[in-house]
Amino acid sequence: MRYIDLSAITQEHVRGCWEVESRMVNPGSQQNLFADVRIIEIKPDHYRSVNGKERRGLWQVVREEELIYNPQLKFFIEGNEVGNAIITRLRVDEAGQSELYKLTLYFHTGLELTLQKNSPLPI
């Protein structure tokens, strides 16, 4: 088990097809578009979220280090920001021949998602 330093996380780290491993939803976050999402696929030029129906949009890794140390992952649909989350952790576990990655996102509404993928990073 190892953690990737938050300061070293780049856009390439968050790319891939992530499944939601766990979620923490509070009353304020129930309206969040990502509250009941099952899969978030992050490709270089867009993202796709699946929770019964699909949504597509753009995404961006942003750093505002003068305000907060953690990188932020922002989601947009038709120019509107529909989600903003800080990355609180990116953990790598050995799983036989491959590696299991766990990405924890905390949205400003209080929603917390832990995403996981079982494949090597594309970097």
Next chain:
Amino acid sequence: MNQIPFDFEQARAKHLLFKSRLRSLLYGLPADVTPVISHTECQVGQWIYSEALPAYGHIPEMQDLERVHRDIHTVARTLVALYNDGKVEEARAGLEEVEKTAQQLTTLLSAVEAKLGAGEGTAGDKAVDAHISELTSLARANEKLEEVIRSHSGRLSAERQTLYDALMQLPATIAVLKGPDHVFELANPAFLAGFPNPDILGKPVREVLPSLEGQGFFELINHVYRTGEPFTGNEMKIIVSLEDGTRAEAYINLNYQALRNALGEIDGVISFSYNVSEAVLARKQAEESEKRFRFLSNAMPVQTWTADAAGTLQYVNEGWRSYFGKDADALQAEGWNRIVHPDDLAQVREKWAAAAGSHSIFEAEVRLRQHTGNYRWHLVRAVPYTSDDVLTWYGTSTDIHDMKSLQDQLRQSYEDLEVKVKFRNIELERALRELQKEVETLRAASTP
């Protein structure tokens, strides 16, 4: 008839030789025993039976001479047997009897010779003179031999006494058992001290030590007596009966050796034993203590180990072996570098140098590599203990990985909470700023 003087003088000379040999044997000097104990094998006997009896057997004195000669050897046999049985003084005292009988033999030799008229000078004077001269030389040689024997005998007596005294003072138990029944002939004070009634001499071993029956010792003595093969046994368990009727366990180092007489025949067994119970029991106690230590050590849910002053591992418990998958030697060969996480090595070296230099407790939280390759956090402690100027480190390695993980999780949770609160505050501030902008825009629009 010319050979008569020659025969008789030769017989006298050979008889002198017989007496010298007998005396030599009884004083422990090397001599051929067969012509002493056998009346037909000695040279006089050979003369009597091959020449004298056939030629002069008609003379009564010749018949007497043959009988007396036989008697002399019978006595000689008895004396040699006595000597071999250790009855040295008794054997030597018998020499006087031999001397008396020998006088009879000499007298009879002269009588036979006279009857044959040999003394009247019918033989050549030169031959007689030569044999008289030979006889005189032999007599002188015999006197010298007697002197050597006396001197040697004195030395032997002194040495024998010294040896006897030493045996009597030895802390080891010594006993001489004679004959097929293994009768006590000698026992030193250390041996006798074990008996309330030390009147054991002359009694068979089975009668004196009935409690040894069934323990194999009598069989061993029999074997040594029968075969002559010595037996040596170390730390042999022996159960002995005490005065109060109870039985006690003891351990002895034991040696049984066959005793041989001058004929080379086994006629006894010497027993030499040393009580090593104290040392054996102390060792057994130490072994038991060691066993308990290992049991306790293996029962503990931590890795325990000992190392010498230089830090070289000496012992590791089962917990250690199952964690690292190696024993102390294999681990030592690989070195600590292979099991301590590289990031923790510097800390370990520094703390170990300080503890080793001051003989103080070593303590460090380090990651140790499991045989699977995973590292887990351990609290490693080692306490120095000095005994007989030898320093040993007694160490334990306790797995604190879960506790450390929990600590890390708590710390991270706290940090996460802080960053989450900060993030939400930033977002709220951003939302507030946007709201303020909207309010200001609305105000500006509503202002005339």
